[in-house]
Amino acid sequence: MAETISNEDQEALILDTLEKFLERDVAPYAQELEAEDKYPEDIVGKMKELGLFGSIIETQYGGLGLSASTYAKMIERISRVWMSVSGIINSHLIMASAVQRFGTKEQKNIFLPKFSSGELRGGLALTEPDCGTDLQAIRTFAKRDGDGYLVNGTKTWISNAIYGSCFALLVKTDMEANPRHQGMSLFIAEKGPGFEVSRKLKKLGYRGIDSAELVFSDYRISENCLIGGKEGQGFVHTAGGLELGRINVAARGVGVSQAALEESVRYSQQRKTFGKPIGEHQAIQIKLADMATKVAAARALVENAASSYDRGERCDMEAGMAKLFASETALENSLEALRIHGGYGYSPEFIVERLYRDAPLLAIGEGTNEIQRLIIAKQLIQRYPAK
Numbered sequence: 285m286a287e288t289i290s291n292e293d294q295e296a297l298i299l300d301t302l303e304k305f306l307e308r309d310v311a312p313y314a315q316e317l318e319a320e321d322k323y324p325e326d327i328v329g330k331m332k333e334l335g336l337f338g339s340i341i342e343t344q345y346g347g348l349g350l351s352a353s354t355y356a357k358m359i360e361r362i363s364r365v366w367m368s369v370s371g372i373i374n375s376h377l378i379m380a381s382a383v384q385r386f387g388t389k390e391q392k393n394i395f396l397p398k399f400s401s402g403e404l405r406g407g408l409a410l411t412e413p414d415c416g417t418d419l420q421a422i423r424t425f426a427k428r429d430g431d432g433y434l435v436n437g438t439k440t441w442i443s444n445a446i447y448g449s450c451f452a453l454l455v456k457t458d459m460e461a462n463p464r465h466q467g468m469s470l471f472i473a474e475k476g477p478g479f480e481v482s483r484k485l486k487k488l489g490y491r492g493i494d495s496a497e498l499v500f501s502d503y504r505i506s507e508n509c510l511i512g513g514k515e516g517q518g519f520v521h522t523a524g525g526l527e528l529g530r531i532n533v534a535a536r537g538v539g540v541s542q543a544a545l546e547e548s549v550r551y552s553q554q555r556k557t558f559g560k561p562i563g564e565h566q567a568i569q570i571k572l573a574d575m576a577t578k579v580a581a582a583r584a585l586v587e588n589a590a591s592s593y594d595r596g597e598r599c600d601m602e603a604g605m606a607k608l609f610a611s612e613t614a615l616e617n618s619l620e621a622l623r624i625h626g627g628y629g630y631s632p633e634f635i636v637e638r639l640y641r642d643a644p645l646l647a648i649g650e651g652t653n654e655i656q657r658l659i660i661a662k663q664l665i666q667r668y669p670a671k
Contacts, residue, residue, distance in 0.1 A: 291351075295350075295354045295357070298348070298350070298354065298358070299354075299357060299358065299361065301334065302334075302358055302361055302362070303361060305330060305334060306361065306362065306364075306365045309326070309327060309330050310324075310327055310362075310365050310366055310369060311365050311366075313326075313327070314365060314366035314638075315632075315635070315638070317366075317491075317492050318366065318368065318491045318492050318638055319491075319632060321486075321487075321491040321492060322492060323446070323447055323492060323493075323494055324368075324369065324372075324492055325447075327369060328372060328402075328447075331369075331372070331373065331402070332401065332402035335347070335348050335400070336358075336373050337373060337376055337377075337399065337400060337401070337402040337405060338380075338399065338400030338401065338402075339355050339358065339373065339377060340352065340355050340377055340380070340381065340384075340528075341377075341380050341384060341396055341399060341400045342384065342396070345384075345392065345393075345396035345397050345399075345400055346396070346397045346400035346401060347380075347396070347399075347400040351590070351594045352528065352531055352590040352591075352593040352594050353587065353590040353591055353594055355377075355531075355532075355535075355590070356531055356532070356534075356535040356586050356587070356589075356590045357535070359374070359532050359535035359536055359539065360535045360536070360538045360539040360542070360583070360586070361539065362539065363535065363536040363537075363538070363539025363540055363543070364539040364540075364542050364543045364546075365543075366492070367490065367536055367539065367540055367642045368490055368491060368492040368493040368642075369492075369493075370532065370535075370536050370539070371443050371490065371493045371536075372443075372444060372493055374407075374443075374529060374532040374533075375406070375407025375408045375442075375443040375444055375529075376399070376405055376406060376407055376444060376448070377528070377532075378407070378408045378452070378525040378526070378528055378529050378532075379399070379406055379407055379408055379450070379451065379452040379472075379525075380395075380396065380399040380400075381524075381525050381528050382452050382470060382511055382521050382522070382524070382525045383395050383396060383399070383452075383472065383511060384396060385521075385524055385525075386470075386511050386512045386517070386520075386521045386524070387472075387511050387512060388512065388513050390508070391472065391508075391509075391511065395450075395472060399450075404449055404450040404474070405444065405447075405448050405449060405450070406444050406448030406449055406450040406451045406452075407442060407443045407444040407445070407448055407451055407452070408442075408443075408451065408452050408454075408522075408525065408529075409439045409442050409445075409451040409452065409453045409454065409473070409498060410422070410439070410454045410522065411439060411440055411441045411442070412424060412437070412438060412439055412440060413438060413440050413497075416652075417651060417652055417655050419454065419468075419519065419522065420463075420464040420465050420468070420519065421464075422437075422454060422455070422456060422468070423437055423456070424436070424437025424438065424439065424453075424454070424455045424456065424500060425437060425455060425456045425457075425459060426455040426456070426457050426469065426471065426505070428457075429504070431506065431507055432504055432505055432506045432507050433457075433471075433504070433505050433507065433510075434502050434503065434504055435453070435455060435471075435473075435478070435500040435502075435503040435504075435505055436500055436501060436502060436503070437455065437499075437500050438482075438497065438498065438499050438500070439453075439497065439498040439500075440485070440497045440498075441485060441495055441497075442495065442496060442497070442498055443493055443494070443495055444493070444494060445481055445494055445495065445496035445497070445498055446481055446484060446494035446496050447494050448494075449474060449475050450472065450473065450474045450475070451472075451473050451498075452470055452471070452472065452473075452511070452522075452525070453470065453471045453472075453473035453505075454468060454469075454470050454518050454522055455468070455469055455470075455471065455518070456468055456469075457469040457515045457516070457518075458515070458516065461516070465519035465520075466516045466519075467516065468516065468518035468519045468522075469510060469511075469515045469516060469517065469518040470510075470511045470512075470517070470518035470521045470522060471505055471509050471510055471511065472509040472511060473503075473505055473509065476503070476504075477503070477504070478500060478501050478502050478503030478504060479498070479500060479503045480498070480499045480500075480501065481496050481497070481498060481499075482496070482497045482498065482499045483496060483497050484496045485497065487645075488641050488644065489638065489640075489641030489642040489643075489644070489645060490641075490642055490645045523600075526600075526603075526650055526651065527593060527599055527600055527603045528593065529650040530589075530600075530603040530604060530606070530607040530650045530651065530656075531586065531589050531590050531593060531603050531606060531607075532650075533607050533610075533611060533646055533649055533650045534582070534585065534586045534589065534603070534606035534607040534609075534610040534611065535586050535610070536610075536614070536646055537582060537607070537609075537610030537611040537612075537613060537614040537643075537646045538579060538582045538583050538586055538610050538613075538614075540614040540617070540618060540639050540642060540643055540646070541575070541578065541579045541582060541610070541613045541614045541617040541618075542579050543635065543639055544575065544614075544617040544618045544620070544621035544636060544639050545572070545575045545576055545579055545617060545621070547621055547625075547634075547635055547636050547639075548571070548572060548575065548620065548621045548624045548625070548636075549563070549572060551624060551625055551628075552568050552572065552624060555625075555626075562624070568624060571620050571623075571624060572624075574620075575616075575617045575620055575621075578613040578616065578617065579613065579617070581609065581613075582606070582609050582610035582613045583610075585602075585605055585606040585609050585610065586606045586610060588602055588606070589602040589603045589605070589606040600659055600663060601659065601660050601663035601664070601667075604651075604656040604657075604659045604660045604663075605656075605660055607646075607650065607651070607653075607656055608653050608656040608657065608660070610646070611643075611646035611647045611653060612647065612653065614639075614642075614643040614646050615643045615644065615646070615647060617643075618636065618639040618640040618642075618643040619640065621636040621639060621640070622636050622637070622640050
């Protein structure tokens with residue numbers, strides 16, 4: 285009789301395999317690739333072999349079928365080594381999640397196996413030059429044309445835009461809808477005529493992953509690519525995906541924070557001042573204690589949000605809390621790590637310099653931390669009405 289592997293053993297096996305991959309194929313090259321802002325083609329190829337592009341896609345479609353809890357632990361570990369790699373799968377899996385949760389049976393059968401294998405790889409095309417947090421203000425428009433649509437507009441800051449081949453594209457199908465979100469639709473958009481990558485965007489950090497601007501000029505897309513087969517559902521579909529995205533960003537924050545802590549603990553035992561390692565000075569000990577405590581708290585918030593997601597519960601408040609606290613912790617810990625390293629922390633020869641540049645993205649991406657606070661507050665009021 286075949287022995288059934290438990291969920292705990294499966295998770296341990298996956299995380300162990302991931303750790304070996306990161307140690308062998310990512311860590312030795314991260315600094316150089318990041319400094320050159322060079323796309324990690326070899327790393328992506330190995331990610332396909334490991335099935336990482338199908339992490340949360342159901343096994344019936346060729347995915348690994350992992351829980352959000354296991355996925356969050358994977359993202360934390362990846363981000364400890366090089367945060368950009370986590371972004372390569374995050375946007376892709378938000379797109380896949382939208383199809384898996386809301387797509388038609390035909391859409392699932394066609395696209396999910398290709399997403400799982402990495403044959404089709406891409407991300408989420410939401411942001412526009414004049415629209416970020418306020419998604420209802422998008423102007424990219426899909427006009428009915430026979431058995432399909434013609435899309436015109438511009439998207440910006442799109443992850444995987446250059447090397448990706450397929451995107452969950454948020455558009456307006458009714459510019460006059462009131463409320464505005466009822467005029468929004470989400471499409472599965474493969475690259476083709478009328479779909480142009482206009483320019484690569486330079487960034488302070490988060491290098492290596494390709495971020496670019498997309499321009500649509502009479503780009504024709506089939507009605508069969510409208511997720512769910514019904515117009516006006518795009519905002520709901522996108523909001524559902526952003527819950528997973530915020531858990532991902534929160535897990536990245538834990539990973540960056542943990543890396544900053546580990547580098548600081550190591551350096552504090554090597555660097556000496558006034559005749560002893562700086563780790564024996566109370567000023568440094570207080571910093572390390574605060575950093576470690578915040579990492580533990582951030583990790584607990586991520587685990588709570590991921591567990592809520594796995595239970596199928598609404599978790600925008602939990603994901604918002606995790607994203608808010610973990611990203612702020614990444615900012616604080618990366619700065620403290622730089623200060624602990626002194627002048628060396630300001631040098632690109634040390635990892636903490638990269639962590640310090642990567643961390644600010646986490647306070648902006650998947651909804652700014654200011655908007656997270658509003659989401660949390662509104663959910664508190666809704667969940668605990670006055671009696």
